[in-house]
Amino acid sequence: MNAHDSHSPADSNTGPEPFVGQSVRRTEDLRLLTGQGMFTDDAVVVDPVYCAILRSPHAHARIVSVDTSRAQAMPEVVLAISGAEAAEHWTQIPAGMDLMDMKLPKVYAIATDKVHYEGEPVAAVVAETRYAAEDALAAIDVEYEPLPAVASVEDALGVHPFDAPDGPWSPKAVLYEEWGHNIQCDWAFEIGDPDAVFASAPHVVSCRPAAHRYSGVPMETRAVVAEYDAGRETLKMRVSTQLPHQSRTLIAQILGLSEPNVQVLADDVGGGFGNKTQVDAEVIPALMAKLSGRAVKWFEPRGDWLSSGPASRDYAHHVEGAFDNDGTLLAIREHLVGDEGCDGATRSAGLGALLVGGTYSAGPYHVRSYKARVQAVVTNKAPYGAYRGYGKETANLAIERLMDTAAAKLGIDPVAIRQHNLVREFPYEMAAGPIIESGSFSQLLDMVTEAMDLPALRLRQEQARAEGRHVGIGVISFLEPSAGSIPMSVFNGYETASVRIMPDGKAMVLSGLQGIGQGVETSLAQITADRLGLHPGDVRIVYGDTKAVPYGLGAYASRGATYGMSAVYEAAGEVRRKLLKAAAGMLEVDPEDLELGRGEVWVAGVPTTRLSVQEVARAVYLSPGPYATLPGEESPTLEANHVWTNPNVSWVPDEHGRVRLYPTHGSGAQGVVVEVDVETGEIQIEKMWIAHDCGKVVNPAIVHGQIIGSTVQGLGGTMFEQLSYDDQGKLLTKTLNDYQLPNIMSVPPIEVLHMETPSPITPLGTKGVGEGGCIGTPAVLLSAVEDALREFGVTVERTPLDPMRVRALVRNAPQTAPVAG
Amino acid sequence: MRTTSFDYTRATSIDEALGALASGAQVLAGGQSLLQSMKLRQASPQHLVDINELDELRAVDLEDGGLRLGALTRIAELCVIAEVAAMFPSLQQAAKLTADVQVRNRATIGGNLCFANPRSNMASTLISLRAEVTVRSDGGSRRLAVEELFSGYLQTVLSSGDLLTDVHLPDPGRDARGAYREISRQPNGVPVVNVAVAVAEGRVTGIGVGGLGVRPLRARLVEEALTHVDVNDPRAVDEAAALLAGDLASTEPLSDMHGSAEYRLEAAVVLLRRLVLATTNERG
Amino acid sequence: MAESKTTITVSVNGTEHTCQVAPRTLLVDLIRDDLRLTGTHIGCEEGICGACTVTVDGELVKSCLFLAVQADGKDVTTVEGLTPKCGTSRLQESFRGNFALQCGFCTSGMVVAADALLRENPDPSEQEIKEHLVGNLCRCTGYLSIIDAVRAAANQEVTS
Known part of the structure; x- marks a missing residue:
């Protein structure tokens, strides 16, 4: 196993400074390993009642009536409520995103007149036990008038947009009558006269890569513990969320509460992956707490998550590339159509992923002519949400499949055509608008192919083919835009930090980030420790409490290393300045003459003239106090706030309609070797390689874990996981038996190679990390399977790669090849 | 979700269990499938009789050159019982691929059969070994072949008062071999399709197939055809294996998102051909 | 009722x-x-x-x-x-030293399962670890660090 070749897991907590760059053991782990974590449902509250939600069995239906009286009469039931009754107490769900003229459904968290997917809430109950609450669901009588189910893009539009991009549409049914059609957003832009370039290009290649529906599926489903204090009109909510502050804003708005009266707490969150970035059913237990006067616990059943949780992917590209004879990419025309389910903007903000997909389809390659059209289509399936990758994997699949297609058509080696087109000079302004601030794309691709020993692999592949075995090799590059900053949405572009040294010389950091497993307590402590001359163990990181932390934006879009770390770095820098100033006064030297580390400050070259940070802190706060220690200082304690923004975000569309939503860009390259059993369709993954560059690495072991984890999610999504519906919009994957998350037997050896190309726009040189494996893995697997099946002449451009579908590719292949006995 | 409410009896004797069953109770053995379906509220029994304390259902004995396994034999035990490893290696292979350690520690061979999952690897393997079960009720006991136990999707021929007490594995014969193989989306995932083959003295003695029909099947037509062909001839074996389509005609094909009926048949034929060639030609 | x-x-x-x-x-x-x-x-x-x-x-x-x-x-x-009164067990420490958890939600079950393995098989191979932990899903780590952690605990080579 090569998994740990490139970092040392040695405990560095007592190691030398600086702490940034070391695999410092995680602060979080002690409680999590010993069963002392505080996940939402772990919270103990006085005399709780339990919430259960009745969900629609129909994909599309009018609600004729909801009668909760039988449920209400059950002995342990405290309250049963229909959507119509709830609507008297709350507002419709505010949109998580509102830009690009997108259409916004006007819906309540519990449906009132119509259901748009199987799984949409139609009533809710609280009862003395979870068992009684679930029993009561069966006693709620709902009469539905079923409507035709829109189960596909074809159902939604009557014709596929690849065949008729502008219609006319003839929908099977319209989800939202006021729209008159089923398109939530239709966005297009172009630059560099791409049609003219195509008209004169020596080669035009096209392909239609597509991905099925899958999602993040964190191990902890959604969960809420809500307590309402009627006397104070305050609501305290524990929520399993990535966005405590935005959740507070939206929940306060929905319930008509004053925002300062709402506290959202998120201690330990059992995985997010983008899936916990909306307020939808979470508000139901809050309303039940307000109406019942009891503390309400809601811990979503896994089946409810699968039927109503945020879904992702489910898109199709028609992408065309214009190429010169030498393989130079001249222009791209990209048409992306997404099946969003019932909504990608109000209940859940997945629509942005399609916009990102349309923006980044050039990937890490140089091209000056670019045209994109994105159509987001609504159907009668669960809402479309954010999930690790958020459109970057969508873009990657388009460009990487296009590169393979072009390589085959032009007779160029697939690695060579990539190397030929990779961006080499930075900063690089993409045709689509974003500025790639730095990178080493070509070196990353070299790293992967060298680690793979590609020539030896090709030889082995030939030998295998001679034996009738079908070995395939895939190599791809990927771009990993991070720190997404979407205007008019809950995914905005700033982060807050408040850093303070306490009188005992230890530090507290309040961060707007949210811990969801990515180790923010550890890495933010490393940064703060270096700035303040402390040990990471003496730095307390506080997040996930809207009562304690200034308004910040939480965990999404791999933004922690760009926004969160930079905010902490800058705020800690201001505290450092004041700390040194006070110490200089106490030691009667210049601040510039001082050095700071290991909890002490001393005069450079005179190590005996020293003070502990604790002595300075006590002097500043108490004895003698700030008048003496920080005279003339505007804010004379050891505390500072910082809100970090950056210049590479631009959300005012330019004359071409382009915006810049990602300020930092990680990147990488991937390789894989697979063997396909062409008779059964089974795929054996022999080994994967991934070279990754996220700029300055703060904690190598944490970064390593993010890369492996995201790669295995990409693998699971491409091969095993599937949110599947029948042609009536009925969900077929209601348990984890059918929605198969990758298990430990399914993970191949993965070799990770690291490179650090610092970002010039962040103070530490950091870029985001965490999505890379999700971005590149689908494309590299498709590429390898196509390579394995090359003699059959098949195009492999759709996921999932399950045995049935892979076998069908071979069965329906234009050519036949000999098989092993 | 959680289950609906039910009454619970912990049986202390087989007779007590039979009495409860006669009055409408349902058996709780390992519970690994039953509790799952109850929590999904696909099943809502009013009364469960827990047979886990009935040690007489846990016996493993040599019997007529074969083996008798009490119905409460855990799948985990099948993975380690020396006689199983020695006499019925395919059963051990299949046991080790069943779900996971935690589930195998609870799941029982009798419970697995009675749940009648068409993808059950225990069922197809036991069919290939020509295993029989003993079923007891108030009225006495009877024996039937494993493949006769299943009447449809998740359905058996047992009636409400019946208790499956034993599984009988007959003498595997001289120079016995056997093998089990499955296709699933990922290792230890629910099998899409699975095949077990038993061989003695170089001849195929039994073939069981799961995931092909709505109930586990014995591939009688294939077995019959293989008695007439040279099992060293891949083409002949392939032709015989293709008769699986005829065996499937006795029941309804299974088809779902993990495998269409077409794929399942195609894949089962491939597995069958490979297993027959491997088991009949291997050197002891 | x-x-x-x-x-x-x-x-x-x-x-x-x-x-x-x-x-x-x-x-x-x-x-x-x-x-x-x-x-x-x-x-x-x-x-x-x-x-x-x-x-x-x-x-x-x-x-x-x-x-x-x-x-x-x-x-x-x-x-x-499985947690000592003070501190952590060798296995827990090995998980920490190998960064074998991220969100930590699956971790308790993973630790209980791995502990049971090491009790019955003090020196498991990689394959045996995988076979034993196949019923414990982890969505964050991709498992490789968990395999490392269990092996390290078995070898008593807990990094410290």
């Missing part, structure tokens, strides 16, 4: 508890809600994810597929019971 309840006596992590439970009460609910040992988690409640893994009389089980009444007279061990 409050359900009829039966009285059971169950030893959890060495402490004997006498509890009133309805027949349908799952062992995991008894552990979490009644005994307030919230280290044992529920990830799917369908017996698939393994987050609720505990041992009953030393045998590894999923406590969401086990009725509380069936634990009557038995010894249950949860992650809390």
Whole structure:
């Protein structure tokens, strides 16, 4: 196993400074390993009642009536409520995103007149036990008038947009009558006269890569513990969320509460992956707490998550590339159509992923002519949400499949055509608008192919083919835009930090980030420790409490290393300045003459003239106090706030309609070797390689874990996981038996190679990390399977790669090849 | 979700269990499938009789050159019982691929059969070994072949008062071999399709197939055809294996998102051909 | 119509508890809600994810597929019971040293399962570790660090 070749897991907590760059053991782990974590449902509250939600069995239906009286009469039931009754107490769900003229459904968290997917809430109950609450669901009588189910893009539009991009549409049914059609957003832009370039290009290649529906599926489903204090009109909510502050804003708005009266707490969150970035059913237990006067616990059943949780992917590209004879990419025309389910903007903000997909389809390659059209289509399936990758994997699949297609058509080696087109000079302004601030794309691709020993692999592949075995090799590059900053949405572009040294010389950091497993307590402590001359163990990181932390934006879009770390770095820098100033006064030297580390400050070259940070802190706060220690200082304690923004975000569309939503860009390259059993369709993954560059690495072991984890999610999504519906919009994957998350037997050896190309726009040189494996893995697997099946002449451009579908590719292949006995 | 409410009896004797069953109770053995379906509220029994304390259902004995396994034999035990490893290696292979350690520690061979999952690897393997079960009720006991136990999707021929007490594995014969193989989306995932083959003295003695029909099947037509062909001839074996389509005609094909009926048949034929060639030609 | 309840006596992590439970009460609910040992988690409640893994009389089980009444007279061990009074066990320390957890939700079940493996097989191969942990799903780590952690604990080569 090569998994740990490139970092040392040695405990560095007592190691030398600086702490940034070391695999410092995680602060979080002690409680999590010993069963002392505080996940939402772990919270103990006085005399709780339990919430259960009745969900629609129909994909599309009018609600004729909801009668909760039988449920209400059950002995342990405290309250049963229909959507119509709830609507008297709350507002419709505010949109998580509102830009690009997108259409916004006007819906309540519990449906009132119509259901748009199987799984949409139609009533809710609280009862003395979870068992009684679930029993009561069966006693709620709902009469539905079923409507035709829109189960596909074809159902939604009557014709596929690849065949008729502008219609006319003839929908099977319209989800939202006021729209008159089923398109939530239709966005297009172009630059560099791409049609003219195509008209004169020596080669035009096209392909239609597509991905099925899958999602993040964190191990902890959604969960809420809500307590309402009627006397104070305050609501305290524990929520399993990535966005405590935005959740507070939206929940306060929905319930008509004053925002300062709402506290959202998120201690330990059992995985997010983008899936916990909306307020939808979470508000139901809050309303039940307000109406019942009891503390309400809601811990979503896994089946409810699968039927109503945020879904992702489910898109199709028609992408065309214009190429010169030498393989130079001249222009791209990209048409992306997404099946969003019932909504990608109000209940859940997945629509942005399609916009990102349309923006980044050039990937890490140089091209000056670019045209994109994105159509987001609504159907009668669960809402479309954010999930690790958020459109970057969508873009990657388009460009990487296009590169393979072009390589085959032009007779160029697939690695060579990539190397030929990779961006080499930075900063690089993409045709689509974003500025790639730095990178080493070509070196990353070299790293992967060298680690793979590609020539030896090709030889082995030939030998295998001679034996009738079908070995395939895939190599791809990927771009990993991070720190997404979407205007008019809950995914905005700033982060807050408040850093303070306490009188005992230890530090507290309040961060707007949210811990969801990515180790923010550890890495933010490393940064703060270096700035303040402390040990990471003496730095307390506080997040996930809207009562304690200034308004910040939480965990999404791999933004922690760009926004969160930079905010902490800058705020800690201001505290450092004041700390040194006070110490200089106490030691009667210049601040510039001082050095700071290991909890002490001393005069450079005179190590005996020293003070502990604790002595300075006590002097500043108490004895003698700030008048003496920080005279003339505007804010004379050891505390500072910082809100970090950056210049590479631009959300005012330019004359071409382009915006810049990602300020930092990680990147990488991937390789894989697979063997396909062409008779059964089974795929054996022999080994994967991934070279990754996220700029300055703060904690190598944490970064390593993010890369492996995201790669295995990409693998699971491409091969095993599937949110599947029948042609009536009925969900077929209601348990984890059918929605198969990758298990430990399914993970191949993965070799990770690291490179650090610092970002010039962040103070530490950091870029985001965490999505890379999700971005590149689908494309590299498709590429390898196509390579394995090359003699059959098949195009492999759709996921999932399950045995049935892979076998069908071979069965329906234009050519036949000999098989092993 | 959680289950609906039910009454619970912990049986202390087989007779007590039979009495409860006669009055409408349902058996709780390992519970690994039953509790799952109850929590999904696909099943809502009013009364469960827990047979886990009935040690007489846990016996493993040599019997007529074969083996008798009490119905409460855990799948985990099948993975380690020396006689199983020695006499019925395919059963051990299949046991080790069943779900996971935690589930195998609870799941029982009798419970697995009675749940009648068409993808059950225990069922197809036991069919290939020509295993029989003993079923007891108030009225006495009877024996039937494993493949006769299943009447449809998740359905058996047992009636409400019946208790499956034993599984009988007959003498595997001289120079016995056997093998089990499955296709699933990922290792230890629910099998899409699975095949077990038993061989003695170089001849195929039994073939069981799961995931092909709505109930586990014995591939009688294939077995019959293989008695007439040279099992060293891949083409002949392939032709015989293709008769699986005829065996499937006795029941309804299974088809779902993990495998269409077409794929399942195609894949089962491939597995069958490979297993027959491997088991009949291997050197002891 | 409050359900009829039966009285059971169950030893959890060495402490004997006498509890009133309805027949349908799952062992995991008894552990979490009644005994307030919230280290044992529920990830799917369908017996698939393994987050609720505990041992009953030393045998590894999923406590969401086990009725509380069936634990009557038995010894249950949860992650809390594997944790020393002070600090962490060698296995827990190995998980930490190998960064074998991220969000930590699956971790309790993973630690209980890995601990059971090392008790019966002190020096497992990589394949044996994989076969043993196949019923414990982890969505964050991609498992490789977990395999490393278990091997390191087995080799007593806990980095320190």
